[in-house]
Amino acid sequence: MKQPLAYVHPAAKIASSVVIDPFVTIDADVEIGEGTRIGSNVTIMEGARIGRNCTIFPGAVIGAVPQDLKFKGEKTLAIIGDNTTIRECVTVNRGTAAKDKTVVGSNTLIMAYCHVAHDCVVGDNVIMSNATQLAGEVVVDNFAVIGGGTLVHQFCHIGPHVMVQGGALINKDIPPYVKAARDPISYVGVNSIGLRRRNFTNEQINEIQDIYRYLYLSGLNVSDAVERIEAELPATKERDEIILFIRNSKRGILRGYV
The missing domain is CATH 1.20.1180.10 (Udp N-acetylglucosamine O-acyltransferase, C-terminal domain)
Structure with a gap:
């Protein structure tokens, strides 16, 4: 269902049950699966692939070109899995020639004002709390939970089932199953509760x-x-x-x- 005040490029592939609110812009070479809702003032740019039953909240931008000087306009993707929630003003850039795509998995929650840069891979069942910022080519594995305001250096790898405190500055890889906290960020134990x-x-x-x-x-x-x-x-x-x-x-x- 498309509002008359939204713009959807005729070449975009939008499932019939997708709900599109007013003032949305959807470019060509975009695919959106069944049951997804696109909130007002969302911009979905070329190369975006959004799965089924997702919710994209107002102000998000999916598939913008990378903030990377090596990007030369190559055809790349920004992929969002099924049942994922993208909250207000989140930005997910598409990939570069380095990896060809940026990926956010299924059943993942990306809270308001987060940034997922070019060629990142965010797994399934991940929680990125408000204003978390991933630089280029970061990998976040399944079931990781990242506290709000965390900054992650390019090329870092956050393992599965990791819990990271809010406001962390991450410049090293965080191995599986641990809690990371304090300043500077350090190992503080196993994430036994999770x-x-x-x-x-x-x-x-x-x-x-x-x-x-x-x-x-x-x-x-x-x-x-x-x-x-x-x-x-x-x-x-x-x-x-x-x-x-x-x-x-x-x-x-x-x-x-x-």
Whole structure:
């Protein structure tokens, strides 16, 4: 259902059940799935792909060209998954030739005034609280929760099931399952409450805590701690995920609290 005061380019592919409020602008080469609602004064630009049953609140801009000087007008995408909520004045830029697309997953909540820059990948069931700002090529894994006003340096990786305090300045990778807080941002423990809410068992949580004791409380450097973890702790999905995350980290992982 389209308001007569909205502009929708005739080449845009809009499902019949999409609700479009007044003063919306939708460019060509846009696709929007069934059941989505587009609030007033939203601008959806070329290359946007929005899934089913999303809600885009007033003032959001989806698919604007990247704020990146290497962008030369190449054809790229900004992809929003199903059942995702984009609150007021959020900006999601499309990708560059580096990755070709910016992705926000399904069942994710992006609160007001957040920014998702070019080539970011935000997973499923993520919560980005108000005014969180992701620089280019940041990765945020599934079930991460980021407190309001957080600033994330380009190329950083935030692991799954992480909890980050509000107002954080993140310039290192944050490994899976942890809480990150204080200033400067540091490891402050395992996100045990979040893990229990997502049906992790006490045994799994205890195993994760054992891993992080080696990493942050043993006095070992990171590479030695990883070797000890592999040698002394049983192989589990969570153990192997943490080790792989650390070995693939390009910026180094979050520091321990001193």
